[in-house]
Amino acid sequence: MLIPISNTPRDYSWGSTDLIARLQGREPTGSPEAEIWYGDHPGDPSDVVGAGGGTLDAALSAAGEPRLPFLLKLLAAGSSLSIQAHPTRAQAREGFAREEAAGIPRDAADRLYRDDNHKPEVIVALSDEFRALVGIRDLAATRRLIAALGDGPALTRLDALLAGDDPERAVRGALEWALTEATPADVDELTGDLARATDAEFAPEIEALRTAASDFPGDRGLFVALLMNLVVLHRGEALFAPAGVLHAYQSGLGVELMAASDNVLRGGLTPKHVDVPELLRVLDPTVGPAPLVAPRAVSSRAGETGAAAEFAPPVPDFALTRVELAGDPVAVQLRGAAIVLATAGEVSVEDGDERVALAPGDAVYVGGGVREVVLAGAGEAFVAQPGALVEA
Structure with missing residues (x-):
């Protein structure tokens, strides 16, 4: 089952005014375009393209498909995001229950735990340089x-x-x-x-x-940023932000994949609420280099000329495969429902008798028990799917 999806860029103030537009081959709007969400997250579910329209969450519910354990994004930073860390799943469950019991509205500005899930995330650079502050420097x-x-x-x-x-x-x-x-x-x-x-x-x-x-004039978070590693990723390189690790993306375009959660503990460079005791409670204060993620080659069928490499952090929620296409098809094995996002050139996605053509910025949901998806064309695409780890 293939369901083409799209979404509207989110206009957060830190967003770039041109990076997403350039990837999609259109004129910039003049306003910040920070993120495009691909998935069924209730905060901004993707729109179904054709086939009656609607949103992806509604389409999956109608088809009896389970909710996705991840959220895929295009992220374009024109200035720094807030310094932040995310809780472990156990911390999220405890914090969510505590705030529910206290009666704090889930959309309140000072609400910290909007769900009971953790939010590890990986980002792969699409721009020639992607800058971030990640982890505590030596x-x-x-x-x-x-x-x-x-x-x-x-x-x-x-x-x-x-x-x-x-x-x-x-x-x-x-x-x-x-x-x-x-x-x-x-x-x-x-x-x-x-x-x-x-x-x-x-x-x-x-x-x-x-x-x-x-x-961020006058922001105390400047001292926090002083303690953090500056990382400069080049195209195709990736970093991983596990639970408790401080991070703040600075500039550039990337493909981001995370567990389906909206739990954020902020630590400065933001006008939003900062809860210092709770941040320190979830913080991982380990000192050392930033947690980069090296891709591993994914085996291809005999005769395939494309290249596929998987970024697989040590979490069960997700893994991200980058596929470079050079004309011949490349098959990607799936462990569950997936989303394929095109980021360059012309890419087609095939599932048995179904075929969907994607331009940069277009995506398609792959479900219905499919265990292999075939990508063809000349360009680049990313396949988001569940991770190989089984949660204890």
């Missing part, structure tokens, strides 16, 4: 960056908090100070230090922090 490196910026009261205090023998305790202490005690004068101090800084070792990090300071 503390010795961060202290070198602080030394390069200056020795004013705020940075001296932050450096002292990071100097302890227990890195995870130091991270928690630094984050708590940054989000509860840092003053507007402290943020101004850091902003001024960034404007004057010329350190060669951390030039990309300083530039990213300058941009954040300009986009």
Whole structure:
């Protein structure tokens, strides 16, 4: 069963004004276009193209198909998203039950747990560069960056908090100070230090922090961003944000796949609600490099000239296969219902007697117990489906 789907770009303020339009080969609207959602998530289910229209969630319910465990997106960042972390499934269940019992409306601005699911996510770069802040940088490196910026009261205090023998305790202490005690004068101090800084070792990090300071003036999250790894992905590279890991995408176009959830704990660079105690409760304070994901080659049939590679983080909810097509068909084995999204060229998707042609930005749901989908054409597509892991 093939169901062509589409959706309207979401106009979040951080969205790019041209990246999605360029991928789809149309003129930009002039407004931010941040994300296109592909799936049955109740927050913005995809529209069914043809066959009576409606939304994908309604179509799947009518056909007796189960809900998707994932949500696929095109994401186009023109400026930084909020710094955020997501809970584990156990934390989400506890938090959701707590807020339900308290009677907090699910659409309330200060609601933290809108469902009882976790929200790990993977993103694969489509633009030549995709920039993100992900995870907590090695503390010795961060202290070198602080030394390069200056020795004013705020940075001296932050450096002292990071100097302890227990890195995870130091991270928690630094984050708590940054989000509860840092003053507007402290943020101004850091902003001024960034404007004057010329350190060669951390030039990309300083530039990213300058941009954040300009986009979010006076925001305490600037100190949080100072602690995080700057990652620059090139086209086809990916990173994974598991539960508890701080992250904030900065700029670029990517394909994002996540568990079907809307649970976000924010940590700055945002006008939205920041609950510091709850953020620190779900936080993974592990120090180290950003969690990148290397693809593994997916076996093809004899004679196929395309290439397929799967990004498979250690979660059961999803895996993402990138397929590069060079004219001959490529078969992708499926573990359950899937969504195929075209991102370049001309791609067709075949399921037995059904065939759907896709242009960049078009997608199709593949269901009905199908265990193999065949892609053909010349271009690029991504196949989102359940992961290979079985949840305990």
